[in-house]
Amino acid sequence: MPDITAFDRSAVGTMSADKLPIVDIGAYLSGTATAKDRKASSDAIDKACREYGFFYVTGHGIDPEYLESLLKLGHEFFEQPEEVKDSIHIFKSMDGVRGYQKIGENVTYGKRDQQEALDIYPEPEHPTKDQLNGSQLWPSEADMPGFKATMLEYTEKMTKVGQAFMRAMADALGHEDTFAELQKDNYWVLRVIGYPPLPESFDAEQGVSCGAHTDYGCLTFLLADDFPGSLQVESKDGSWIAADPIPGAFVVNIGDIVDALTSHGYKSTYHRVIHRGTRYRVSIPFFFEPPRDWLVEPLRGLVPEGHTGVPPFKYFDHLKSMIYRHFVGADQQLPDKPNANELTQRG
Numbered sequence: 001m002p003d004i005t006a007f008d009r010s011a012v013g014t015m016s017a018d019k020l021p022i023v024d025i026g027a028y029l030s031g032t033a034t035a036k037d038r039k040a041s042s043d044a045i046d047k048a049c050r051e052y053g054f055f056y057v058t059g060h061g062i063d064p065e066y067l068e069s070l071l072k073l074g075h076e077f078f079e080q081p082e083e084v085k086d087s088i089h090i091f092k093s094m095d096g097v098r099g100y101q102k103i104g105e106n107v108t109y110g111k112r113d114q115q116e117a118l119d120i121y122p123e124p125e126h127p128t129k130d131q132l133n134g135s136q137l138w139p140s141e142a143d144m145p146g147f148k149a150t151m152l153e154y155t156e157k158m159t160k161v162g163q164a165f166m167r168a169m170a171d172a173l174g175h176e177d178t179f180a181e182l183q184k185d186n187y188w189v190l191r192v193i194g195y196p197p198l199p200e201s202f203d204a205e206q207g208v209s210c211g212a213h214t215d216y217g218c219l220t221f222l223l224a225d226d227f228p229g230s231l232q233v234e235s236k237d238g239s240w241i242a243a244d245p246i247p248g249a250f251v252v253n254i255g256d257i258v259d260a261l262t263s264h265g266y267k268s269t270y271h272r273v274i275h276r277g278t279r280y281r282v283s284i285p286f287f288f289e290p291p292r293d294w295l296v297e298p299l300r301g302l303v304p305e306g307h308t309g310v311p312p313f314k315y316f317d318h319l320k321s322m323i324y325r326h327f328v329g330a331d332q333q334l335p336d337k338p339n340a341n342e343l344t345q346r347g
């Protein structure tokens with residue numbers, strides 16, 4: 001992994017627009033698009049996924065004012081009194097992972113991230129204490145009227161956008177049956193993350209806003225406050241480039257599952273957050289995931305010569321193995337071994 005402190009701040013603000021491509025998914029969401037429109041869209045998506053694994057998406061059809069209102073709700077949540085947030089702490093949830101985490105409790109590669117967050121997963125039909133099978137903790141209606149309904153509505157809208165991407169990928173890669181399965185009964189994860197600015201001088205060895213990592217699912221759609229330089233993406237030459245928000249567009253990245261399916265043809269790219277400045281930052285990543293019990297197997301014909309592709313694994317096992325090593329209470333000791341991601345760990 002590249003040097004965590006290496007980031008050329010003088011270039012912030014021009015790099016993202018120059019380096020990360022913008023793709024339009026509109027042709028896969030409109031009833032009137034032609035085959036030619038879809039081909040242009042899937043070609044652009046294919047290129048962006050191969051070359052970067054990180055890009056901007058327009059044509060998603062979601063109202064920018066609605067997206068702004070979601071970020072505002074995120075701020076309102078983090079501005080709640082500590083006792084309100086603590087009342088829905090993850091360690092109080094049935095399965096130990098749904099709800100609020102305090103600053104420093106999310107741990108990436110053995111370091112405490114300087115963020116607080118609310119983690120939301122689909123509600124199982126019959127909640128139990130089994131891993132990822134508990135019921136979701138939400139702020140109460142009295143504290144935050146409409147919060148739950150708005151967030152759930154957002155997951156429905158984003159599921160449709162994620163499904164459109166699966167159609168675009170099927171057009172680019174073939175394997176229509178696999179991509180059809182990926183459009184049925186999708187799992188998802190929604191995080192609402194709050195980042196207080198890091199102090200002017202901070203020790204990266206102690207953790208940054210969000211340590212470098214890859215995401216675990218198919219595709220991540222990021223909605224974030226507009227702060228240049230905070231989200232950084234590892235480029236091919238190992239340097240970090242800024243993925244600054246573009247108004248009306250999502251920042252999208254490929255996750256581990258699509259990376260494994262395509263034998264690294266579509267890349268699950270390392271990214272991190274180093275949020276400085278004076279203002280509090282909110283981001284809301286929506287993770288579009290495969291069906292819960294899906295078996296991930298490298299797609300035939302996409303495994304490069306001389307390689308075997310990753311051995312088949314269950315998506316939900318990967319998700320659970322990552323999530324259950326990620327939270328360490330503020331008063332608990334960090335484990336000796338960093339919580340590496342076996343699928344994409346480097347260096």
Ligand SMILES: O=C(O)CCC(=O)C(=O)O
Pocket residue numbers: 191193210215222224230231271272273283284285
């Ligand atoms: O806050 C951001 O910009 C990115 C967050 C992220 O990478 C994640 O939660 O996986």
Ligand SMILES: [Fe+2]
Pocket residue numbers: 213214215220271
């Ligand atoms: Fe991420």
